[in-house]
Amino acid sequence: MSxxxxxxxxxxxxxxxxxxxxxxxxxTATAGHIKDLPQKELGIDIEKDFKAKYxxxxxxxxxxxxxxxxxxxxxxxxxxxxxxxxxxAIAFHAADILKKKGRSFYRVLIHELTKKGxxxxxxxxxxxxxxxxxxxxxRRTLDRLVGYQISPLLWRRVQGGLSAGRVQSxxxxxxxxxxxxxxxxxxxxxxxxxxxxTANTPPxxxxxxxxxxxxxxxxxxxxxxxxxVKELESSDFVVEKINKKTIKRNPQPPFITSKMQQDAINRxxxxxxxxxxxxxxxxxxxxxxxxxxxxxxxxxxxxSTRIADEAALAAQELIREKFGKExxxxxxxxxxxxxxxxxxxxAIRPTSVLNTPGKVQPFLSxxxxxxxxxxxxxxxxxxxxxxxxxxxTISIQAGHYTFTVGGSTVKFQGFMALYSTDDANGKKEKxxxxxxxxxxxxxxxLKQIIPKQHFTKPPPRFSEASLVKELExxxxxxxxxxxxxxxxxxxxxxxxxVKRYFMPNELGFIVNELLVESFPEILDATxxxxxxxxxxxxxxxxxxxxxxLNEFYTPFKEKLEYAQENMLSVKGVGMSTxxxxxxxxxxxxxxxxxxxxxxxxxxxxECTFSSNYTRDEKGKIEIHETKVDNTxxxxxxxxxxxxxxxEGRYGEFLxxxxxxDCKHTESVFGDQAGAEINVDxxxxxxxxxxxxxxxxxxxxxxxCNRYPDCTFASWDKPVNLPCPQCDSLYLVEKETKKxxxxxxxxxxxxxxxxxxxxxxx
Numbered sequence: 069m070s071x072x073x074x075x076x077x078x079x080x081x082x083x084x085x086x087x088x089x090x091x092x093x094x095x096t097a098t099a100g101h102i103k104d105l106p107q108k109e110l111g112i113d114i115e116k117d118f119k120a121k122y123x124x125x126x127x128x129x130x131x132x133x134x135x136x137x138x139x140x141x142x143x144x145x146x147x148x149x150x151x152x153x154x155x156x157a158i159a160f161h162a163a164d165i166l167k168k169k170g171r172s173f174y175r176v177l178i179h180e181l182t183k184k185g186x187x188x189x190x191x192x193x194x195x196x197x198x199x200x201x202x203x204x205x206x207r208r209t210l211d212r213l214v215g216y217q218i219s220p221l222l223w224r225r226v227q228g229g230l231s232a233g234r235v236q237s238x239x240x241x242x243x244x245x246x247x248x249x250x251x252x253x254x255x256x257x258x259x260x261x262x263x264x265x266t267a268n269t270p271p272x273x274x275x276x277x278x279x280x281x282x283x284x285x286x287x288x289x290x291x292x293x294x295x296x297v298k299e300l301e302s303s304d305f306v307v308e309k310i311n312k313k314t315i316k317r318n319p320q321p322p323f324i325t326s327k328m329q330q331d332a333i334n335r336x337x338x339x340x341x342x343x344x345x346x347x348x349x350x351x352x353x354x355x356x357x358x359x360x361x362x363x364x365x366x367x368x369x370x371x372s373t374r375i376a377d378e379a380a381l382a383a384q385e386l387i388r389e390k391f392g393k394e395x396x397x398x399x400x401x402x403x404x405x406x407x408x409x410x411x412x413x414x415a416i417r418p419t420s421v422l423n424t425p426g427k428v429q430p431f432l433s434x435x436x437x438x439x440x441x442x443x444x445x446x447x448x449x450x451x452x453x454x455x456x457x458x459x460x461t462i463s464i465q466a467g468h469y470t471f472t473v474g475g476s477t478v479k480f481q482g483f484m485a486l487y488s489t490d491d492a493n494g495k496k497e498k499x500x501x502x503x504x505x506x507x508x509x510x511x512x513x514l515k516q517i518i519p520k521q522h523f524t525k526p527p528p529r530f531s532e533a534s535l536v537k538e539l540e541x542x543x544x545x546x547x548x549x550x551x552x553x554x555x556x557x558x559x560x561x562x563x564x565x566v567k568r569y570f571m572p573n574e575l576g577f578i579v580n581e582l583l584v585e586s587f588p589e590i591l592d593a594t595x596x597x598x599x600x601x602x603x604x605x606x607x608x609x610x611x612x613x614x615x616x617l618n619e620f621y622t623p624f625k626e627k628l629e630y631a632q633e634n635m636l637s638v639k640g641v642g643m644s645t646x647x648x649x650x651x652x653x654x655x656x657x658x659x660x661x662x663x664x665x666x667x668x669x670x671x672x673x674e675c676t677f678s679s680n681y682t683r684d685e686k687g688k689i690e691i692h693e694t695k696v697d698n699t700x701x702x703x704x705x706x707x708x709x710x711x712x713x714x715e716g717r718y719g720e721f722l723x724x725x726x727x728x729d730c731k732h733t734e735s736v737f738g739d740q741a742g743a744e745i746n747v748d749x750x751x752x753x754x755x756x757x758x759x760x761x762x763x764x765x766x767x768x769x770x771x772c773n774r775y776p777d778c779t780f781a782s783w784d785k786p787v788n789l790p791c792p793q794c795d796s797l798y799l800v801e802k803e804t805k806k807x808x809x810x811x812x813x814x815x816x817x818x819x820x821x822x823x824x825x826x827x828x829x
Contacts, residue, residue, distance in 0.1 A: 070094065070140030074176075074190075075162050077149035080361075081181060084353030087360030088183045094138040098149065102128045103161040105208065110216045118209050118617045122161070132165060139166050144174070146193065151177040151413060152369055152548060153204035153607065160201050180419040181353050181363025203607035206616055210234055210599065213621065214590060217628055218583070225637045226579060227660050234590065234599070235545045236556045237583055241591045242538060243530055243563050244572045244580045251687040253526035259287040260522060261296060263471055264515040265305055265464070267504040272515060274501065275464055275471035282470070293519045296469070303467035305512040310462050317455040319483035321373040321403040322415035322447040325547030326540040328368070331446070333533035336438050340532050340551040344368065346439045347416070356423065356431040363419055364428065365443055369548040370413035373403040375447075379417055383451040386421050391485060395452050403450070417447040449487035456480040460503060464512065475503040529569040543597030574665050574683070578638055578658070586631035589623065642668065645689060651677045662733060663721065667691060706732040745770065747786045750797045754778045758786050787811055793820040 071094050076082065079097040086095055103122040105111035113119040124132065139145060147162055149155035156175075163173045174193035178185055211234050218232035261277040277296070279285055287293050323331070325344075332343040347368035353361030380400030388396045403415075418440070425441040432440060456479040464471040478484065506512075530538060536550050545553055557563050562576035572580070580591075589595045599620070605611035636643065642657030645667070649656055654671040658681075667689065668678040680692040700710040701722055709726040711734070722734040749756040749772040756774035761781075770785055772778040784800035791799060791813040799811040799820075812821035 070142035072144040072146060073139045073142055074146045074148055075135065077155055077158055078352055080352040084181045084361040084363060085186060088186050096134055096138050098158055098162060099131055101125060101158055101161070102132060102165070105212055110212065112209055112212055114621065117614055120205060120209060135162065135166060143171050145171060146174050146176050146190065147196070148176045148178050148189065150369070151179060151367055153200055153207065156197055156200040157204040159196055163196065179413055180366045181351065182419045185363070185419065199609045200607050202613045203603045206606055206613040207603050209617060210620060213624070218587065221631055221635055222579060225582065225635050225639060230579060231560055232583060233556065235549065235596060236553055236560070238544055238591055238593055238596045239535070239539065239553050240557050240562045240572065240576055241580050241584065242535070242593070243570045244577055246527060246530060247572050250526040250529065251685070255523040255525070257289055258522050258524065259290065259293040260520050261287065261293060262518040262520070263300070263305065264518065265512045266515060267506050267510060267512055269504045271502055271504060273473055273503055275473040277469055278472045279470040281468050290521065297517050297519055300466055300469060300517055303469070305464050305466045305471070305514055307506050307508055307510040307512065308463045308465040308470070310460065310506065310508060312458070312460050314479060315457050315459055317457060319449045319452060319487065320446070322375060322417050322450045323443060324371045324373060324415060325369050326371070326536055326550060328416055328443065329536050329550060330533040331442060332439060333531065335442065338439070340536060340554050342435070343439065344551045346435050349436060350440055354431055354436065356428050364423060364440060366414050366417050366419060368416055370416060371547050372405050372413050373415045374405065375402070375414055375417060379421070380451055382421050383448055387448065387452055391452070395482065395485065397451060397453060401451055416443055418444045421448065445487045449483040452483035452486065455482035455484045462503065462506060473503065475501055529571060531569050535570060542593045543600055544593055546600065578643065578665065581643070582635060586635050587627050647689060649675060649677050651675055704730060704732050706730050745785065747788050747798065749774070749778060749780055750786065751778050751780045754780070782814065784814070791815065791818060791820050794818045
């Protein structure tokens with residue numbers, strides 16, 4: 069009889085598990101999902117209660133064969149993929165592949181890859197969680213129904229290769245809505261007035277004008293400010309009131325996934341994706357000199373702030389030892405979960421507080437250390453005493469006007485000795501100025517009055533951290549999905565990250581506008597949040613998946629059918645603007661072509677005006693002067709009509725004058741028109757020459773002038789020199805920061821290279 073088989077999700081975990089389990093178990097990994105919906109079809113039978121068609125993922129044959137071989141004739145299989153919905157789906161699919169008469173399957177949830185965590189999981193095996201699996205399947209089905217039925221609409225109406233997603237499209241809408249707010253914002257002028265004052269003892273300090281006759285004051289313009297300054301110059305500044313109090317500040321809870329991402333983005337300048345990648349490494353195991361890999365943190369996908377009693381007690385003991393009794397608590401501090409968070413996991417914490425950052429630093433990469441240090445300190449601080457802060461607020465009367473100034477000092481650091489209190493935007497808490505000793509009725513000396521003009525500012529664009537916070541607060545997606553959402557909306561080309569802030573591009577605006585018009589519910593944040601709650605309800609067994617899917621699909625189908633007939637075609641009609649054609653006066657529309665978006669006259673074909681465009685900071689369209697050279701370059705190979713040079717989104721290109729009947733275009737560096745570089749085509753039996761070409765996106769490459777008869781192409785410039793190490797007929801020229809210009813062999817595995825200068829001597 070074969071040994072019991074333990075199946076995990078990540079190959080990295082296998083070595084860690086073998087360290088603790090020895091030879092008692094066979095251990096293997098699925099390397100992620102092993103089954104999924106088909107790529108080239110919907111894969112959901114809507115008429116048969118949304119039955120899903122799951123297929124073995126291409127490339128997973130060896131993984132599955134290894135699973136079957138290690139399972140052998142064993143009658144026990146332990147399924148230990150990650151303890152979340154995706155892990156549950158992997159467990160179900162593995163059980164389905166390995167099912168055999170007499171074989172038992174047990175689900176084990178390993179929350180930390182330590183000896184205790186692994187032993188506890190194996191000593192408490194469970195049945196596969198059908199409700200959790202159904203929640204994952206419902207989520208996958210919803211995403212497939214939206215993505216695979218809306219995306220083809222975008223291909224036909226806008227541009228090939230676009231996609232829509234149940235959650236990603238909502239994230240894009242949030243970014244677009246914020247950008248519209250920014251564009252619509254009109255700055256309002258306002259003024260502030262400050263006074264530099266001195267008391268009987270130093271230091272000098274600055275107070276701010278706050279009220280007039282006891283009411284909050286607003287100063288709209290310079291004239292009002294000047295009048296107030298004139299009054300103040302003849303007024304006595306007298307201390308009216310001094311308020312002193314000591315406030316208690318509590319530490320924040322240990323990390324949940326979203327808060328870890330926000331802190332890592334703000335403090336460490338990591339991306340959300342990088343944060344999750346590094347956290348995964350810390351969870352799966354690092355060799356720290358203990359005879360094999362060891363998991364350093366608990367599972368990193370969680371929205372629970374729960375912590376184990378033994379972890380809290382261990383933290384208390386270490387706090388007393390390192391910081392002293394006054395920094396410790398009499399009993400552990402526990403935190404309540406918000407929004408009915410699932411409590412299957414603990415918060416993110418170190419698996420052992422004794423693995424201090426200093427102890428493990430020699431074994432970690434720089435990024436691993438930075439994130440581990442953050443997690444360790446956040447958890448330890450959550451079990452430390454409150455900080456005590458003395459605050460002083462002073463009111464100063466000057467005629468009808470009241471100035472205020474505040475100051476604070478840290479009376480007792482408490483948890484702040486370990487973990488600083490940065491605000492949500494990653495900025496250090498502003499230090500308040502030091503104040504001299506003062507008593508009520510003291511007359512202060514005025515040094516100068518400082519009026520200052522300001523303008524209100526628009527709402528800020530979203531950073532990765534603030535977008536994660538926005539998604540979390542609105543219940544959109546789940547902690548485990550935030551990193552992929554942020555990556556997807558950039559990869560799909562809808563938004564750009566400019567100076568660490570998200571900005572929607574023109575394509576993002578166009579797609580968002582079409583989707584909001586046709587599928588308002590899908591892009592509604594409240595609707596999306598409700599759907600996430602429905603998935604939670606499926607997982608906890610209070611709702612059936614089929615009910616959620618039916619409730620969603622009935623109205624969605626109606627919207628889909630309407631959109632298929634009525635969604636605006638940006639390729640054809642185009643999106644209307646408030647601009648008129650400079651040639652004929654007819655309206656101009658935004659259209660999409662092979663080279664991207666452009667603006668064109670609705671009077672086509674009588675009027676052929678078209679142009680690239682950009683938008684100013686208010687979103688107003690600015691037309692570029694389109695360069696059109698009507699000189700014939702060549703005859704169109706499709707229809708024989710003249711081809712002329714035009715300028716598109718990616719530079720100059722050749723276009724057929726027979727448009728729209730003939731839509732043929734070519735690169736200026738076309739198949740026959742490229743500049744030769746004096747290199748024979750290296751393809752066998754080809755008599756062509758290599759020419760410089762330009763891709764549709766404007767990137768230079770090198771190809772044979774006999775295309776399409778010969779398909780040779782290279783991003784690197786070929787050079788007429790044979791490789792001295794292999795049978796390659798040519799080398800390619802590359803330039804790197806490290807090596808400068810070099811010639812290298814293009815044959816995989818050869819590795820020959822030399823500096824360009826050596827070949828020229």
